Amino acid sequence: MGGLDEDFIQAPEHRPNTKLTNSGDFIFSDEIPTIDLSSDRDKTTIATEIAEACERWGFFQVINHGLPSDLRRRVEKTAADFFILTAEEKRRVKRDEVNPMGYHDEEHTKNVRDWKEIFDFFLQDPTIVPATPEPEDTELRELTNQWPQNPSHFREVCQEYAREVEKLAFKLLELISISLGLSGDRLKDYFKEQTSFLRFNHYPPCPNPELALGVGRHKDGGALTVLAQDSVGGLQVSHRSDGQWISVKPIPDALIINIGNCMQVWTNDKYWSAEHRVVVNTSKERFSIPFFFFPSHKANIKPLEELIREENPPCYKSYNWGKFFVSRNRSDFKKLEVENIQIDHFKA
Numbered sequence: 001m002g003g004l005d006e007d008f009i010q011a012p013e014h015r016p017n018t019k020l021t022n023s024g025d026f027i028f029s030d031e032i033p034t035i036d037l038s039s040d041r042d043k044t045t046i047a048t049e050i051a052e053a054c055e056r057w058g059f060f061q062v063i064n065h066g067l068p069s070d071l072r073r074r075v076e077k078t079a080a081d082f083f084i085l086t087a088e089e090k091r092r093v094k095r096d097e098v099n100p101m102g103y104h105d106e107e108h109t110k111n112v113r114d115w116k117e118i119f120d121f122f123l124q125d126p127t128i129v130p131a132t133p134e135p136e137d138t139e140l141r142e143l144t145n146q147w148p149q150n151p152s153h154f155r156e157v158c159q160e161y162a163r164e165v166e167k168l169a170f171k172l173l174e175l176i177s178i179s180l181g182l183s184g185d186r187l188k189d190y191f192k193e194q195t196s197f198l199r200f201n202h203y204p205p206c207p208n209p210e211l212a213l214g215v216g217r218h219k220d221g222g223a224l225t226v227l228a229q230d231s232v233g234g235l236q237v238s239h240r241s242d243g244q245w246i247s248v249k250p251i252p253d254a255l256i257i258n259i260g261n262c263m264q265v266w267t268n269d270k271y272w273s274a275e276h277r278v279v280v281n282t283s284k285e286r287f288s289i290p291f292f293f294f295p296s297h298k299a300n301i302k303p304l305e306e307l308i309r310e311e312n313p314p315c316y317k318s319y320n321w322g323k324f325f326v327s328r329n330r331s332d333f334k335k336l337e338v339e340n341i342q343i344d345h346f347k348a
């Protein structure tokens with residue numbers, strides 16, 4: 001990535017607290033709830049814990065979630081083996097303006113470049129999305145994954161992990177639906193032709209972690225995110241009550257669940273899609289693997305009628321997921337002059 005180019009420099013108000021970034025020794029808060037998903041626990045009890053976590057934080061960790069730990073080790077190793085390849089080899093599977101899947105080292109969040117490199121792949125291959133963000137344009141496009149030659153078994157391991165993490169995402173969707181007093185399958189149909197994808201994040205050590213971020217502050221756009229982080233730390237969540245940045249403690253084998261924009265809209269602001277960011281440091285590289293659980297391009301996202309009351313009218317207008325998805329992709333790919341799309345733009 002070279003020296004610290006000005007594209008990486010955050011505005012002063014968005015820079016991290018320097019005391020944390022020099023050593024890579026983060027101070028962790030254990031305030032974010034940890035929820036035990038063991039199958040012998042009562043579903044209603046789990047749903048109650050989820051409801052509280054989604055309202056207060058929009059973030060929680062899960063343990064005993066059923067995702068095999070040996071598979072997690074293998075996918076983490078595979079991701080690391082990919083990022084260690086030469087820049088030339090990685091660029092053979094580089095994403096472009098049309099196809100957002102593959103390798104990329106110039107991702108921008110809110111028009112500031114992130115200190116990271118990534119590899120993305122869709123859960124469903126091909127995945128259907130609108131051809132353009134233009135509202136009147138009804139043309140669709142099929143997007144396909146790009147797979148590197150190396151490491152061998154890369155594709156196999158990725159697909160095996162994707163299948164397992166998808167199972168967990170559907171389990172969480174059911175529990176979240178129950179937690180809202182809805183039937184367990186209420187949200188399932190939105191994912192019939194899902195646009196979900198997985199991402200490998202690699203954050204190399206950074207010479208100026210006080211100026212840059214691994215990922216700038218943002219909210220995830222989809223329904224929910226299932227994130228595997230390694231033991232280094234750096235992920236911070238903004239607390240719903242006061243906006244304070246809280247570091248998310250790495251717990252071995254746990255997964256972090258993060259409520260996305262769609263869930264906030266469906267629940268009419270009952271559940272919270274929290275702003276989060278990644279702080280980097282001078283000495284330790286970090287890896288993470290989010291699964292972004294995204295609806296079908298056809299889904300129109302608006303507050304669920306069952307949750308609307310006279311005293312609680314809809315806070316959002318309906319928006320089309322596919323158009324939101326392609327618009328976001330375009331603005332993440334490179335620096336643009338305009339602000340990228342946010343759910344606040346659909347506030348009623």
Ligand SMILES: O=C(O)CCC(=O)C(=O)O
Binds near residue numbers: 234290
């Ligand atoms: O690396 C992490 O811990 C989080 C990354 C993230 O927020 C994202 O990729 O959307």
Ligand SMILES: [Fe+2]
Binds near residue numbers: 220276
């Ligand atoms: Fe995120």
